[in-house]
Amino acid sequence: MIRxxxxxxxxxxxxxxxxxxxxxxxxxxxxxxxxMLDPYDQTVYxxxxxxxxxxxxxxxxxAGLNGLCDLGVHMHILMLLLLPVYMLFPFPVTxxxxxxxxxxxxxxxxxxxxxxxxxxxxxILFVILYLxxxxxxxxxxxxxxxxxxxxxxxxxxxxxLIKKRYLWVTLFLYLFHVKEPIKTETE
Numbered sequence: 205m206i207r208x209x210x211x212x213x214x215x216x217x218x219x220x221x222x223x224x225x226x227x228x229x230x231x232x233x234x235x236x237x238x239x240m241l242d243p244y245d246q247t248v249y250x251x252x253x254x255x256x257x258x259x260x261x262x263x264x265x266x267a268g269l270n271g272l273c274d275l276g277v278h279m280h281i282l283m284l285l286l287l288p289v290y291m292l293f294p295f296p297v298t299x300x301x302x303x304x305x306x307x308x309x310x311x312x313x314x315x316x317x318x319x320x321x322x323x324x325x326x327x328i329l330f331v332i333l334y335l336x337x338x339x340x341x342x343x344x345x346x347x348x349x350x351x352x353x354x355x356x357x358x359x360x361x362x363x364x365l366i367k368k369r370y371l372w373v374t375l376f377l378y379l380f381h382v383k384e385p386i387k388t389e390t391e
Contacts, residue, residue, distance in 0.1 A: 214315075214324075217331050224308045225308040231344070235345075250290075250294075253286065282350060282357075283353075300347060307344065311331045313356060315330065317362055357379050360372070
């Protein structure tokens with residue numbers, strides 16, 4: 205009988221990620237109930253996905269006088285990946301909880317990259333630094349922004365680059381292309 209050595213570092217990372225996701229999901233729901241999340245952005249995202257599920261591809265009444273396709277105004281293609289989840293859970297906090305989830309699982313990729321390049325102990329340190337980083341926490345506090353979906357994609361790209369899996373690198377680089385409008389001084 206072969207026994208596998210339990211990787212305490214990997215278990216610690218998974219535990220840290222679970223605590224992060226549970227705590228900040230609770231925090232996000234609480235902030236939504238208190239009216240602290242940006243209602244305008246939340247409404248634009250929800251309406252764009254709702255109209256897509258109901259036959260008008262990313263249509264949004266907030267964009268222009270008569271409404272228009274939101275892809276050119278506020279959204280990028282990665283939001284299509286959220287359609288099945290939003291169809292199952294069409295709640296206002298769905299996006300914020302998904303954001304917490306994506307930021308949380310990115311820590312696993314941070315660990316894998318650090319473990320690959322340094323060692324397990326340093327991997328845990330980098331996970332802690334990532335999960336407590338100002339960017340990570342501020343992204344949650346500000347409410348859902350579609351650009352946060354790019355965080356795990358960026359880490360997947362680096363991980364597959366280290367592993368020399370260039371087909372996956374190409375795929376994730378393509379997914380990383382974020383379509384955000386360029387702000388002008390008049391906006």
